[in-house]
Structure formats: structure tokens, C-alpha cells
Amino acid sequence: MKQLVRGVHRFQDEVEAQKEFYAKLAQGQSPGALFITCSDSRINPHLLTQAQPGDIFVLRNAGNIVPPYGFHAGGESATIEYAIAALDIENVIVCGHSHCGAITALLHPERTENLPAVRSWLTHAETTRRILAENYASIEDEEELVNIAIQENVLAQLENLQTHPAVAAKIARGQLHLMGWVYRIETGDVFNYDNEVSQFLPLSNTPAEAPAKRLLKDALFGGNG
Ligand SMILES: [Zn+2]
Structure with a gap:
């Protein structure tokens, strides 16, 4: 302290x-961007992007989750609405990260038996859990599975984001750019979802926009160690 x-x-x-x-x-x-990321203490959005005070509007919670609009009118909905409709922000980044405890818990529900609030919160990532269960059942390596889940969760939350009216309306006008990132803690690498190749690729100077429609992609982040 x-x-x-x-x-x-x-x-x-x-x-x-x-x-x-x-x-x-x-x-x-x-601010130039709404930055949605995990509460994990190892992520520092300003340090990561070298942003100054006033540059990014930040929304954080366990698992960088965006509850679909109307599910509950909580802080996430209000923050998103204010960022997009009041502050007129034109870029949204959903940034997941390696070694995410929330995503690991999602894959191991038995670990949240005594954490009812966490368990309830993670229902907003049920899409991620189901995608993993139904499409990646053959993968046994725990780290690889978690890394795939981290990527899938970023895409699932980008989809949830688009259920928010302020977001959908601005996308319809071509005034909102969405990006999906994954940050790797141990190296500082940032991977950006490239819609053209349906993969997370190292963030370039001109990052591609993230998906309006999601596509399953290879697990580049986990597969390449
Ligand atoms: Zn996390």
C-alpha cells in the first residue's frame, strides 16, 4: 500500500x-478509442498502447466480456453507449490476453463452484465455451485450448458488442471500426484479428478491421508456441 x-x-x-x-x-x-479488456493486473492498456490520459476510454472486467444488449442494463452497456453515442468514439478494441484466469475458468466450471458471481458472469462467454467444446474437442494440450478460447472469446464478444444499438447504428453508417486483439503477456506481442485470412496476426502498422461476421480460424496464437 x-x-x-x-x-x-x-x-x-x-x-x-x-x-x-x-x-x-x-x-x-x-478519446480516440474504446478499449475493452480484462481486469487482470498484468495488463496496462495505457502502457501497452503508449496512450496518454485522455487518449483511450477503458472498459474492464473479468474476461473482457461484453454482455449482449438488453441482457442486463449494467455498467458495460452504459459505458459502451456513452463511449459511442456521447463521446462519438470511432474505434473499439476488444483485447483479450494470454493466461486469462476468466477464460481458463470458463473451460473448467468445477473451479468456480464457490464463486457464484464469477460463474454467473461467465455465462456471457457461453458462446466461447460451446465453440471450444464442439469444434476443438480433439485438442488435448491445455495451453493450446486456453489460447484458442482466448481468441474465440474476443470474436464472440465483438459479436455481442454489435447487439448494442449505438454500436450497430454507427456500423451501419460506416463510422465505427472494430478490432479484436490478443496480448501475450510474456513477450508484449499483440495479435490482431484479420478478417481476410480469418486469423490473429501480429499487429501491423495498419491493422485490419475485425469481423462484422465471424469465421473460425486457425489457432495461430496457440499453435506457434
Ligand atoms: Zn483475463
Whole structure:
């Protein structure tokens, strides 16, 4: 805890040194992207994208999940609606990550027996679980399975995202770009879903947009170690 408090004090020194920037920041925000990722402590969206305060609007929860619209009017729906309809954000990134505990739990329901809230939350990723069960049953390697599930979950959540009216309306106008990323903790690699080849590929300088319609793809992320 002391470390965190010391951090706040160091940050305040930084604000003092960049007074103009922070004063301007206080006037309003116009972030360039909505960044949806997992709550996992090992992901730092600003560090990962080298974004500054004001650059990205962040939505985080266990498993980078987007409940379908209307399922429950929770914080996720409100955050998405505000980002798209009020802040007029034109880019959305759903970013999964390697070694995701939520996705691992999804594949091992017995581990959430005493975690009823987690278990209930993960029902929003039932599509992911079922895709794995029905299409990847022959894969025995645990790490590979989890990596495939992480990728499939990003695609499933991008689909859920499109059930939100503010998102669907903006896509219909060609004003919203969706991207699906997977971040690999140990290397810092980021893979972007390329709709043309139906695979996650290393993020290039001009990343392809993610799918309006999903397609099953090879498990590049898991298969290549
Ligand atoms: Zn996670």
C-alpha cells in the first residue's frame, strides 16, 4: 500500500511539471478509442498502447466480456453507449490476453463452484465455451485450448458488442471500426484479428478491421508456441 501512496505523490509531481497538459485535460475528453479488456493486473492498456490520459476510454472486467444488449442494463452497456453515442468514439478494441484466469475458468466450471458471481458472469462467454467444446474437442494440450478460447472469446464478444444499438447504428453508417486483439503477456506481442485470412496476426502498422461476421480460424496464437 505504501508503494501505491508513494506512487500518487510521484504522479502529483509529474502533474505539477506538466500543468498545461493537465489543465487542458480538465476541459473535456475526446478519446480516440474504446478499449475493452480484462481486469487482470498484468495488463496496462495505457502502457501497452503508449496512450496518454485522455487518449483511450477503458472498459474492464473479468474476461473482457461484453454482455449482449438488453441482457442486463449494467455498467458495460452504459459505458459502451456513452463511449459511442456521447463521446462519438470511432474505434473499439476488444483485447483479450494470454493466461486469462476468466477464460481458463470458463473451460473448467468445477473451479468456480464457490464463486457464484464469477460463474454467473461467465455465462456471457457461453458462446466461447460451446465453440471450444464442439469444434476443438480433439485438442488435448491445455495451453493450446486456453489460447484458442482466448481468441474465440474476443470474436464472440465483438459479436455481442454489435447487439448494442449505438454500436450497430454507427456500423451501419460506416463510422465505427472494430478490432479484436490478443496480448501475450510474456513477450508484449499483440495479435490482431484479420478478417481476410480469418486469423490473429501480429499487429501491423495498419491493422485490419475485425469481423462484422465471424469465421473460425486457425489457432495461430496457440499453435506457434
Ligand atoms: Zn483475463
